[in-house]
Amino acid sequence: MTTIEGDTNGWQPDPMRYYRSKRDAAHQKVASKYKIVGFISSGTYGRVYKAISKDGTESVHAIKKFKPDKEGDVVTYTGISQSAIREIALNREISHENVVAMREVILEEKSIYMVFEYAEHDFLQVIHHHAQTLRTPISMPVLKSLTYQLLNGLLYLHEAHIIHRDLKPANILINSSGTVKIGDLGLARITYQPLQPLFAGDKVVVTIWYRAPELLMGARHYHWAVDTWAVGCVVAELASLRPIFKGEEVKMDGKKNVPFQRDQLIKVFEVVGTPDEKDWPGFVDMPEYQSVKKLDRWANCPMATTLPTNRLSQWCNSKLRAQLGYDLLQQLFTYDPDKRLRCREALMHKWFEEDPKPTRNAFSSLQGHHIPPHRRITQEDTQSIVQTQAHPAAPPPMHALSHSVLPASGASFASLSGGQQTVRPKKRARV
């Protein structure tokens, strides 16, 4: 066989040069298509901006810019992250009223820009508005509508074999028409015939307070049920305006071992009770079973709704004030992942048939100041934000949080709100 080394002398040093100049010439820049009107939030992935389309429609968007990689001070191509590929791939396939729609992706100057529909509010902001400004619980019609639409969006994802793996109030948006939009698919993935166990890809999924017990127990295999557990946590938080299982996260050690989340599990057991083999046959086979055996036991009578020992029932009586709502929550907090309520079943739950019924516009029952305020955007120098990202040391003092970026709400562009009572855990450790 002859080699073509001799022929290559006539080649250009870079045979793709023509291709690139052709593509670059045809490229429509972000700045030519959108007017950036402000900065929304940032996280480990990069930053989110509010932008207005220059196409004449004046439509409003959120542009998520993935942080370009740097070698020293020089921005260079290092390969697109798995998380970006996954988020883009899934967003290109899906279309549902209750899931944030991606309009386009622009690749420019070694950065990736994802353009989303804009959403004025999010669950976290609604919770803060009620906890701090209004100082009243979220009304039942709103609570029920938000829950119903959240389940409806999640049903769509699950039927498409997508599990979200990072549901939490900051990631669930609401637009100005009161429509719930599930956002941030950065950790979501297709579970249809995976080539490797899900565990192999991402060691830690779901923000600690919303993490399902099978994940806390170190399960190597898991499925859609991690999302419905998180829905339970979110609904409980909407009802009480504070996280229901507010555990202390054990940080990763340097050896990349996933630590046992003792405190978080205790917080769950305190309310739902310690599971046994009867509730959850797979419980004893969980990697962390031995660690759990050392913990105190909490009484567990999920079926005996009237017994005073049932902490979840007590909790619901004071917070949710609805027997059927308690029933839904209890089924979402089923320990055995295989028996946990599915989205479809949850949507058919009697609570949604009982008055007040959920509405298409979740805010339709509200007036004036009860509707949460518009998302806050800032004009601050974005470069300084990159700097603070590099040193995520201590959270800023509470007063500073009220008018700056939340350090802890890394997962989405959804997290600015009027105030902050609790420092929220980061999405998850990057492994």
Next chain:
Amino acid sequence: MAADFWSSSHHKRWIVDRAALKQARAEDMRYVKDPLFFDLFNIFTGNLIARICKKLGFRQRVTATASVFFRRFYLKNSYCETDPFIVIAACCYVAAKAEEFPVHIKTVINESRSAFSRLGVKNFPTDNSKLAEMEFYLVSDLECDFVVFHPYRTLMAICGKEGGKGSDQEAGEHGFGVNDGPRYWGTGEGKLLLQESAFQNVWLIINDLYRTELCLIYPPHLIAIGALMVTLAYHTSMKPIIQQAHNERTPSNSNKLQSSPQPRRSGRTGHSEKEKEKEKDKKPPQDVIGFLAGLNVSMSAVGTVVQEILSFYTLWDLFTDEKNQDTFKSAQPSTSNLLSRGTAGVKRDASGNPIQETLPPAPIDFANEPPREPVSAASILQAFVKMREARMADLANQRPPPVNKMLEKTQNMNID
């Protein structure tokens, strides 16, 4: 929905017709006389992708996705204006991420380099950033559509192997209790019972077809059924079953000899318990023809796919390799036991085959043409290099490719 082909980006944006394919080659055609070159070049590039992916330890689905990305890229670009080798490497790199089977960029560079240098392609970059840069452009040209549907999925569905346990190839965890959303493939009720070796045979044909552009023209389920048809027609294990089904339909012709169980193929004796059980299950034999006739697909479309498959194998027969024969052949699944290749075998089988009622007579495209000279990878590579040199020379003479130093400088992000 990611679980539904009909609402996928694959179906909506990436199934094209012949005219679009022809249009994509318009620039290249100015430099190559024989359009057959592009079919051969598809085999050449398909072989390369398969070889690199194998070196990278990819599962077949990742290889298939990489191949589809490559074909899609050249729907929008000309071979003569690009470097297919860096494109191949980038396709492998992106496909790995798209299929949640990531590998390090350096590994892709190294394996690609070694595969290309064996062919004689010398100027492949060593720098990570070069491949990462290509990835950026590739992702743009792919319009960020990374979810690809493959015929394997249809094959598994037809044979009731969904869940992965029945297949060695795609074994692996299937999220237990995964919510089974509505599938485009019927109800899952009633499945085709295939002998394991026949199933593998279909699988291998599907692998081979990534050396063609069929994945751009036909939806994956038609390719799967086409590969299944070819297997049914040519695979030895299927003959008695089909014959019996045929006899049952036409009782006057019934032949007791034909319906007696056939001994297993020699190469497969002493096979696993699994297969024995499968064979037990198979009595009485399934009405295969009835099963296929019951599929809700266009049989004439399937017939066309079958024809394309046969043409492809005929063409692949021309493909020899001088120096790299061992490595090249080892990178591709052996096709010798798939079916008797060559036009003669095809003609004979097509004329007397009992399932011809479901298959249109399959005239082979090349049957009426003079026999072709065997071709080697090296000669294809040389033809490609010539084509590109001619194009580059033209570009240099007519309109020099713009060097956009100024543009680059002004490309400061206003956003920052």
